[in-house]
Amino acid sequence: MNGIFYFSSIGNSLYIAEQIKNELGGEIRYIPKFTGDVNIYDKIIIVSPIHSFGLPTLVYNFVINIKSSKPLYIVLNHGGMQANALYYAYQLCKKKGLNIRSVQAVIMPEIYTLTFFQPKFLINLVLRKAPKRLKLIIAAIRDNKEIIIPKPKKDKWTPKHLKNRKIWHLLAKYFKVTKNCNNCQKCITICPVDNIRQENGSIVFDDKCVACLSCYHRCPEKAIVYKNKRKKDRYINPFIQEKNIGTDQVE
Template sequence: MKIFYFTATGNSLYVAKKIGGELYSIPQMIKAGEYEFEDEAIGFVFPCHGFGMAKIVSNFIKKSKFKADYFFAIMTYGAKPFSGLRHIELVAEESGIKFNYTNEILMVDNFLSAFKMEEEIINKNPEDIDERLNKIIADITNRRKSLVTKGVASNILSKCGRGLADKLSNNFAAKRFIVNDNCTSCKICEKVCPANNIKVENKPKFLSRCETCLACIHHCPQNAIHMKSEKSKARFINQNVKLKELIDSNNQAY
């Protein structure tokens, strides 16, 4: 079984690790130029971005060829998932994928302009997350066939939200991130960026291909990077994932 994942602060990587099988980081597959895959079962694990997938996930799937008897997709989300899974179904059709199983799991949301991290961390019980995840793992192990479906209104809202998110994302970091004098030029933000969007000289310089994943902000050891509209200075990294794993997953520097 092969699982392709995209992660910023560790939630999707944790889910992928718990499901098991061979794990493939989408940014690293793009870096390696690998786009053809085959296995008995193939899955995708990704966070909800703008009621759908981040561009890097969508573009990877569109460009790739997959062959399997069983396909599944798991989406992590923090508030309202709406029809995020519908987005991956539609995109996957272009690569000849018809999903057998899709599901979603509520976890801590890292989007600082919408959530206070202190409240997110307190309100999202790890035991509830693992209970939900164990049910999903059992479904996949037993090759259950089931698709999450939402209503027409949800589908339309997700489509509009994803379109808006795509338009805003290109220069998102350059326009909305601030770096204060705490910065020590350690380059961790550059290493965890999945889009190769950050170059550090004296301070981080943000380019025009931001995925709005906020990995750079949450992993900064000096708490030096901030959003102009953030609701708190607290940060989040999934407690089951190490920084090295995120760097290994996302570092696209050449």
């Protein structure tokens, strides 16, 4: 059986994981909560967003702790700037001695929209094209196709990724909670690293943030704002059920 491991803030990676499950079968497992042994699966498929030209912290931690010779496939998704993330992930697996078969990528709507606005037509266009693009990616996994990712001639992105990863924990310090907050506590529940709590009736952020932006996009009142900007746009993938983000789908 396939083990489809995902991390997802807003549902893009969950959407891809569900497409893979529909086509190839298997169980969907949420990486931050997975404590079992990946070796119960025949194929290990990881679906992850790209964060700052590389892997999100929690996915990186998951990969470096895999102890398995099972065939491994990685499907990354990103907002249009994959940089050298494919090679970064490929190389990481090779260094770990993992049986990496392919690292592939697909464009999805951008969620790092703290300081700019992504036009609706672009979101819709990318979503419309995703199924066709995913078909090729899924076929390569089904056929166990080996895709070798060559070393890029020049890599200015990976050093940036490594630098950014060191300061991600500071991101939530720039979040403010507006008076629209109705204390529903959803942000506390959905944060993948328990970085949000209530103190004297107010929402406060600690310093373990992994910059996933789940709280920012999924607060029902849009009450979490960045650097006091009053941006109104928020995004959740329309083809998944939001309540399934962060859960497993097992038989």
